[in-house]
Amino acid sequence: SQTIHQWPATLVQPVGSPLSLECTVEGTSNPNLYWYRQAAGRGLQLLFYSVGIGQISSEVPQNLSASRPQDRQFILSSKKLLLSDSGFYLCAWSVSLGYNEQFFGPGTRLTVL
Amino acid sequence: EDKVVQSPLSLVVHEGDTVTLNCSYEVTNFRSLLWYKQEKKAPTFLFMLTSSGIEKKSGRLSSILDKKELFSILNITATQTGDSAIYLCAVLPNTGNQFYFGTGTSLTVIP
Numbered sequence: 369s370q371t372i373h374q375w376p377a378t379l380v381q382p383v384g385s386p387l388s389l390e391c392t393v394e395g396t397s398n399p400n401l402y403w404y405r406q407a408a409g410r411g412l413q414l415l416f417y418s419v420g421i422g423q424i425s426s427e428v429p430q431n432l433s434a435s436r437p438q439d440r441q442f443i444l445s446s447k448k449l450l451l452s453d454s455g456f457y458l459c460a461w462s463v464s465l466g467y468n469e470q471f472f473g474p475g476t477r478l479t480v481l
Numbered sequence: 482e483d484k485v486v487q488s489p490l491s492l493v494v495h496e497g498d499t500v501t502l503n504c505s506y507e508v509t510n511f512r513s514l515l516w517y518k519q520e521k522k523a524p525t526f527l528f529m530l531t532s533s534g535i536e537k538k539s540g541r542l543s544s545i546l547d548k549k550e551l552f553s554i555l556n557i558t559a560t561q562t563g564d565s566a567i568y569l570c571a572v573l574p575n576t577g578n579q580f581y582f583g584t585g586t587s588l589t590v591i592p
Contacts, residue, residue, distance in 0.1 A: 402579070404582070411582050414579055425579075
């Protein structure tokens with residue numbers, strides 16, 4: 369069966385510090401991978417998605433970036449965090465070629481102080 | 482621009498009440514609409530709807546899609562405190578690989 373991991377679970381970082389959040393998927397090959405951000409009590413904002421190694425599509429201009437160095441690994445990064453980067457970050461995967469359901473990881477709660 | 486709008490944004494009801502959550506969409510080349518429930522962490526899948534007028538049901542939850550009027554509703558009958566969560570609606574178009582999520586409805590069920 370497929371599982372998706374995210375770490376860390378929680379993170380508190382000062383403004384201006386770098387960020388690296390990692391997401392890995394097990395039990396499937398060539399998944400579509402997604403990074404979402406969710407502000408408190410709100411819906412999901414798509415940040416990036418990837419259909420393959422090295423292929424990243426950005427949905428929202430910001431100081432975040434994403435990379436996919438391996439088939440089942442998706443990384444969200446920032447060189448300098450802003451206060452507005454605080455939120456709940458969710459990684460998700462779906463079967464490639466537009467299958468109908470996304471599966472979400474447990475999320476990372478990021479607080480920027 | 483493709484978009485998904487949910488209403489109400491938040492809702493507080495008493496146990497035993499029935500609630501109806503709404504999701505309207507403007508998405509080119511619609512393929513399917515999904516409902517998720519999010520309690521503390523990862524959203525969990527509830528329903529996927531692709532055809533108009535066919536009700537999907539799971540216990541006290543049910544959902545239906547109207548592709549002509551471009552909306553879906555999620556009904557919860559005899560609500561319980563465990564139904565308290567954010568309910569997310571997402572639409573998947575035929576083209577592309579991304580899901581369009583609504584802003585969610587925050588439901589609070591009080592005893």
